[in-house]
Amino acid sequence: MxxxxxxxxxxxxxxxxxxxxxxxxxxxxxxxxxxxxxxxxxxxxxxxxxxxxxxxxxxxxxxxxxxxxxxxxxxxxxxxxxxxxxxxxxxxxxxxxxxxxxxxxxxxxxxxxxxxxxxxETCYYYPCAIFCREKYKTGEMGRFVYGESQYYHDICEMYLDFQHTGGPNWRRVAGIPPMFYPTHSISMLFSAINEHALKVSCMGYRDNHEDNIYGEDKNNWQNPFSNETALFQMSGGGIARINEFRRVGINKPSSYITCMYGEKAAYECSVTNHSYQIGVASGKEPYIEDVGNLVNTIAYNEDLKNGKIDMNRDPISTKYIVGFAAIQDRSRLPKTFRNNPKFAHYNTHPFLVDDFVRAATTGKLPPNNAWDAARYMIPGLIAHESALKGGVLLDIPDFGAAPENxxxxxxxxxxxxxxxxxxxxxxxxxxxx
Ligand SMILES: NC(=O)c1ccc[n+]([C@@H]2O[C@H](COP(=O)([O-])OP(=O)(O)OC[C@H]3O[C@@H](n4cnc5c(N)ncnc54)[C@H](O)[C@@H]3O)[C@@H](O)[C@H]2O)c1
Structure with missing residues (x-):
């Protein structure tokens, strides 16, 4: 190709x-x-x-x-x-x-x-998304009950990104509604449970910051919100909460699943602590397992083991998101892609590129195809509409799953x-x- x-x-x-x-x-x-x-x-x-x-x-x-x-x-x-x-x-x-x-x-x-x-969609390949998807597929977690995921990226950290191409009018584009960029959070959680959203109610945080990016007349979308929180009714009956925040005092992690609860088991995350626990309904002896060895980057785990991370006060550096995590199967990649230790977004780019090349050269469907992408994007567009109407409950149009054949x-x-x-x-x- x-x-x-x-x-x-x-x-x-x-x-x-x-x-x-x-x-x-x-x-x-x-x-x-x-x-x-x-x-x-x-x-x-x-x-x-x-x-x-x-x-x-x-x-x-x-x-x-x-x-x-x-x-x-x-x-x-x-x-x-x-x-x-x-x-x-x-x-x-x-x-x-x-x-x-x-x-x-x-x-x-x-x-x-x-x-x-x-x-x-980089976050589809994020270690936490892979972990939740793999666990949920086994049936061990039971039916999905509730989950939370988010993408936090403070706009102050993105001024240069928007100025780089946007020129003097960069604010007009920087003020895009947060829910017009929801696919990081949504893909992680929705792909893990393989469900789509039916309905949404969303609230917006009306911004009045002096940088003049958000507010009616300040951007191309007349968008007043820098932060939006949506509650989705999912097709399997469970509930998902998605946060898209662009004015928030958190740095890392930026895209992650905070929690995903099934009737029988749960995954929870706080910064770099990732735990999985089995509840009594599983029929097994309940236990909690630290799964950070699978989900954190290998570089982070090495530094932790060697005492190079100060758990009292650590400068947040790229080691939190740069490089592969153990749960990402590098053996499926071409050899030239496997030794790629220094890239951000948990080294997801090699997986993305390889999936697209496989699809384009064979005619077979990749993940994040048109149908998947629609189910990761449209819920955000409707969520913003709900936020503009003060949180009214709205139906989400759905174009179905990719053709089975x-x-x-x-x-x-x-x-x-x-x-x-x-x-x-x-x-x-x-x-x-
Ligand atoms: N984790 C992620 O998935 C992730 C991370 C960063 C950026 N992104 C996305 O990647 C995209 C690019 O982001 P960026 O920060 O590199 O943007 P950018 O503004 O730095 O670059 C965009 C480039 O597109 C060029 N361009 C625009 N219209 C064109 C045309 N008609 N023909 C040729 N070139 C044209 C511009 O000149 C500019 O150089 C955005 O959609 C952004 O949201 C995704």
């Missing part, structure tokens, strides 16, 4: 690197409105082709069969639709789109064309992955970083 990456801001660089060293990717091409970013990326990653816009890339590189969209968060929907209409497989950074209509069209296009849409990707290692010498040549520079 050949992929064109659009948007060379802060986030996409690691994806350009990973696609470039994946054994099944023939060429990576890049595009950005800022020519300096195109030049820098081509030089850094030794790429042959670069373009000065999404549109130019689609026109002048018709041989691309896949497109990766990493533009600002509110721009994805129409770009995904355009690329899919041209017959491309598409991966995009979160979110899939910012309106129910856009998302419905992406589902329709995927169904009609058989092409893949995948949302690059569309085969899902599998993880058998291919022989070609064993012969990675050519890719090690390309990857050598990166592995030494």
């Amino acid at each position: 050949k992929i064109g990456i659009v948007g060379l801001g802060y986030f996409s660089d690691d994806f350009v690197r990973l696609f470039n060293i994946h054994p099944d990717v023939e060429e990576v091409v890049v595009a950005d409105l800022d020519e300096r970013r195109v030049k820098a990326s081509m030089e850094k990653h030794h790429l042959k082709r670069g373009f000065s816009s999404f549109e130019e890339m689609l026109e002048k590189a018709p041989d691309l069969d896949c497109i990766g969209i990493y533009t600002q968060r509110h721009l994805h929907g129409p770009m995904i639709v355009k690329a899919m209409k041209m017959g491309k497989n598409v991966i995009s950074a979160v979110p899939i789109g910012c309106s129910v209509e856009e998302i419905e069209e992406i589902i329709k296009l995927s169904k009609e064309t058989g092409k893949i849409y995948m949302m690059a 569309w085969e899902k990707i599998t993880y058998d290692l291919k022989d070609s992955y064993e012969d990675t010498s050519r890719f090690y040549e390309v990857a050598k520079g990166y592995l030494d970083v």
Whole structure:
């Protein structure tokens, strides 16, 4: 496959690197409105082709069969639709789109064309999400009762991210409603229990900070809220609470599941303490287990073991989220991806890239496909509507699960992955970083 990456801001660089060293990717091409970013990326990653816009890339590189969209968060929907209409497989950074209509069209296009849409939802691959998903699948936790997950990212920490591309009017985009970016929290919890939301009631925190980002007339969405809390009625009868906070005094962790309760067992987390306990209804002797060895990063656990973490007062550093955790199965990755110890988001990018490549090269469905992405995004859009109406209970439109007869990707290692010498040549520079 050949992929064109659009948007060379802060986030996409690691994806350009990973696609470039994946054994099944023939060429990576890049595009950005800022020519300096195109030049820098081509030089850094030794790429042959670069373009000065999404549109130019689609026109002048018709041989691309896949497109990766990493533009600002509110721009994805129409770009995904355009690329899919041209017959491309598409991966995009979160979110899939910012309106129910856009998302419905992406589902329709995927169904009609058989092409893949995948949302690059890092948190789906987060260690806590994997832990809860794996445990819940065994049936040991019983029926889902209640869960809480959240994405906390203080806007003060994101000024530079928005200014980087937004120019003098960066506030107009920075003030996007928090629930228009709900897929980190929602995907972790909803994928763990494999259910979708039926109804929502949401409350908003009306912001009056002097940075003038939130408030009617201050941003493109007339959004007054910096924080939003939603309560969802789930399809299996349980309840989920999601917080999307952009004005809050917490740093790490930022995306996590605080608790997930089944009728028979429970997972709970506080910063880096992860516990799993079995209740009496399980029929077993109740116990509590510390599962931090599986869920925290290997780097963090090593530092803890060696007394390098001061539990009384620790400077919060990247070691809390940089690198793999033991529960992430690295053996399913191409060899060039396995030794990737220094990247944020719990090293989820290699899993995302590999899933998309498997899907695009086989035609099979990946996780976070159009149907999954819709169920992780639309509940947030309706939650914001509820918050604007003071928390009224609203129904959530649902476009169903992915077609059952569309085969899902599998993880058998291919022989070609064993012969990675050519890719090690390309990857050598990166592995030494
Ligand atoms: N954990 C995560 O999943 C995660 C983390 C960070 C960012 N993101 C997402 O990644 C995306 C990119 O974030 P970022 O911080 O890199 O943004 P950014 O503003 O730094 O970069 C966006 C780039 O897209 C380019 N662009 C916009 N329109 C274009 C067009 N028509 N043609 C070509 N280029 C175009 C801009 O010039 C800019 O360089 C956002 O959607 C963000 O939400 C996700």
